[in-house]
Every structure is written in C-alpha cells, then in structure tokens.
Amino acid sequence: MIEIVATGPLNTVQDLGRPGYRNIGVTASGAMDPLALRIGNVLLGNAPGAAGIEVQTFPFQVRFSEGGAFAITGADCRATLDGVPLPPWWTAGAAPGQMLELFPPLKDARAYLCLAGGVAVAPVMGSRSTSLRGGFGGLQGRVLATGDHVATDRAADGFLPKGGFGVVPPAVALKDAFPVAEGGALLIRALPAGEHDLFGADAQRFWSQLWKISARSDRTGYRLSGDPIHPTEVMEMRSHGVVPGVIQVPPAGEPIVQMSDANTAGGYPKIAGVIEADLWRLGQARIGSLLRFVPATHAEARAAEQALAAYIADVHKTARLVRQALAGMA
Structure with a gap:
C-alpha cells in the first residue's frame, strides 16, 4: 500500500x-x-x-x-x-x-x-x-x-x-521504426478516413501544415490550432461511432484528435485516423506541442505494430532472465 x-x-x-x-x-x-x-x-x-x-x-x-x-x-x-x-x-x-x-x-x-x-x-x-x-x-x-x-x-x-x-x-529502442521529429514537430502517421476526399485542396493542407495542440485539449481529445480546413461544401452527417485516433473536423475547421476518453459517437466529418502504433507517442505530446501528420499505408501501420510487439517481447525476455538468474543465486 x-x-x-x-x-x-x-x-x-x-x-x-x-x-x-x-x-x-x-x-x-x-x-x-x-x-x-x-x-x-x-x-x-x-x-x-x-x-x-x-x-x-x-x-x-x-x-x-x-x-x-x-x-x-x-x-x-x-x-x-x-x-x-x-x-x-x-x-x-x-x-x-x-x-x-x-x-x-x-x-x-x-x-x-x-x-x-x-x-x-x-x-x-x-x-x-x-x-x-x-x-x-x-x-x-x-x-x-x-x-x-x-x-x-x-x-x-x-x-x-x-x-x-x-x-x-x-523512443530509443524503436527509433528506426518511428518518424524522427522534424523542425521541432512530432511526426504522427495516419490513414485517410471516410470524408478525406471531400475536403478537396484543404485535404493536402491538413497533411502539409504544422498543427499545435491547444490548451483546450484533454484526455477526451486534442484540439489542434492552425489554418482552418473545410470540406468543399456544407455537410450534414448523422452521428457515427468514433474511436481513439479518429481525427474529426468541426465547422470551425480546426481538427480534434480523439484520445483515450474518446467520445463514443460524433457527427463531424473524419479526415484521417492515427495508426494505433503511434497513439502512445501522441499520448506523450504536451500542450503547445507541434504536430505534423504523415500519410501512412496499411503495410506501414502493420510494420509499426510488429516493431512494438517485438520490443514488448524483448522486455518480457529481459525481465524473465533477470528473475531466473536471481532465483538461481537465492
């Protein structure tokens, strides 16, 4: 205790x-x-x-x-x-x-x-x-x-x-499996989501610009500050299920990344989704940090997951060997 x-x-x-x-x-x-x-x-x-x-x-x-x-x-x-x-x-x-x-x-x-x-x-x-x-x-x-x-x-x-x-x-052991910070910005990989193409030219600006984690962020979601992006026409959508990593764009045009306490449903258009293997890195980003999203493929997302799994397995092995060695000396 x-x-x-x-x-x-x-x-x-x-x-x-x-x-x-x-x-x-x-x-x-x-x-x-x-x-x-x-x-x-x-x-x-x-x-x-x-x-x-x-x-x-x-x-x-x-x-x-x-x-x-x-x-x-x-x-x-x-x-x-x-x-x-x-x-x-x-x-x-x-x-x-x-x-x-x-x-x-x-x-x-x-x-x-x-x-x-x-x-x-x-x-x-x-x-x-x-x-x-x-x-x-x-x-x-x-x-x-x-x-x-x-x-x-x-x-x-x-x-x-x-x-x-x-x-x-x-961050050290997996440095070759994750993008290195660029110009002070954390690079986070994501996949295009359902309404991505409806943003027209603004979709490209989503990927190319730097976003800042706003002070209005919390465990529910990171609100991002930057040049607003908008779909090419006004959209009315029914609420749909969302999960951590989903990036929604409310009418004001500044994205929200759903985090651990993510809403269970929402009606804002989804422009992208952070790959699961990068969520731990995003979870360590501080208020005021700069982010840039990097387009990823499903194969790249799978490779990142495999790198994480190998790291966890290696830690399991290390801990087990330490305990076995000490038990043998007892």
Whole structure:
C-alpha cells in the first residue's frame, strides 16, 4: 500500500481500458500511453492488464506504507527514492516508510507508476480505469488526492537485483521504426478516413501544415490550432461511432484528435485516423506541442505494430532472465 503525500489535478488510476461498451455510450478510458503502462507491468511481473497510476501533474509524491517493488515508465520525471535519483524506465524495491517523488519532466507529458501486484480497486465493466466524465472506475471515479491510500493486489513471487533494473526506453529502442521529429514537430502517421476526399485542396493542407495542440485539449481529445480546413461544401452527417485516433473536423475547421476518453459517437466529418502504433507517442505530446501528420499505408501501420510487439517481447525476455538468474543465486 502507498499513501499519496502530494499530487495535482488529473492524476488517476488507469489500466488498458474497458473496450466493448461503446455501443451503450461508455468510453474505453485507459492509459494515454498504453505502452509505458504495459512495460511497467512487465518489469514487475504483473498481469498485462494490471492498473497503475497515470501522473500528468507534478510534483507527485508517495510514501510506501509497506515494502514492495515499483516501476517508473513514460516521461522521464527525474524520480527519486528518499532523495536518491532513479533512472527512467526502471523498477526497484522500496522499504516501508520510503518516499518516492516524481518531478516535472523536461519533455513528454505523462509518467506511470506501477506497483507490484497492480493497483487494487474494484473493476467496473471489466476495467479499473478511471472515467472522470462518467465518475466511475479507479478510486471512486475521481482524481487522486493528498491523503489517499492506494492498495495493491497480491504480487507474484519475484526477485529484484540490488538497486533494481531497467530497459531501454522505446523512443530509443524503436527509433528506426518511428518518424524522427522534424523542425521541432512530432511526426504522427495516419490513414485517410471516410470524408478525406471531400475536403478537396484543404485535404493536402491538413497533411502539409504544422498543427499545435491547444490548451483546450484533454484526455477526451486534442484540439489542434492552425489554418482552418473545410470540406468543399456544407455537410450534414448523422452521428457515427468514433474511436481513439479518429481525427474529426468541426465547422470551425480546426481538427480534434480523439484520445483515450474518446467520445463514443460524433457527427463531424473524419479526415484521417492515427495508426494505433503511434497513439502512445501522441499520448506523450504536451500542450503547445507541434504536430505534423504523415500519410501512412496499411503495410506501414502493420510494420509499426510488429516493431512494438517485438520490443514488448524483448522486455518480457529481459525481465524473465533477470528473475531466473536471481532465483538461481537465492
């Protein structure tokens, strides 16, 4: 169990989400950077769907009421344990009473704190993710507050080397599989969507210009600022299902990218959809960041998925070998 000593708004319990209920208007929620959460759980030997804490406002400070292992992934938040610096993408053990502190990251937006066994909150519709809009899931359907006590489920037996161990961050390990930032802009791959061609010449401007993530953005969607784009004629559309990654264009002409708390339906025309393998990178983009969308093919999207799967498999192998070696020495 841990005690929340210091926190800010918007820090919540999240897992990989609750798919399967969009037909009744329930958003999936889940981690904005699902890859970081997955890796944190792999490092600890947790179940793949174990819940962790998504931290997007800092500083964030917790005290370990009981000893246990933890992992820090996602944004490099310059974490310290009782004042001793910890590397990013790292797992270590804490003794009862020790204090873990996460500081504002120099880049990227969100860090993930995973605990051995996973955060123990009651699942709602098969998920422990917090839905702030619905007011359910996570810890009483709300953000974490100072003084909260967060329990964990029973952890699997495991071994940690003294000082812990970590992995190469995906931004480094997968640098050849993802577009490199260009002119300070994050390059995000997307596929043309249903109404793409109805934007005429403005469709090309969608791909060629830089978009800025507006301060009006949140877990539901990123609102983008730039030169507005419009379809060639006024369109009246019935509401239709949407999912994370769908890029809609409201009448004002500035796109909205649906994110983890994506609406379940909407009637704005869709110009493109971010490939699933790039959603974790988009989830780490900060307010004010510049984006440019890069047209992708289905083959390129599949290749990116395979690169991610290979990285996750390699982390599984590394964690397993570390534990086997330590078990042999015990």
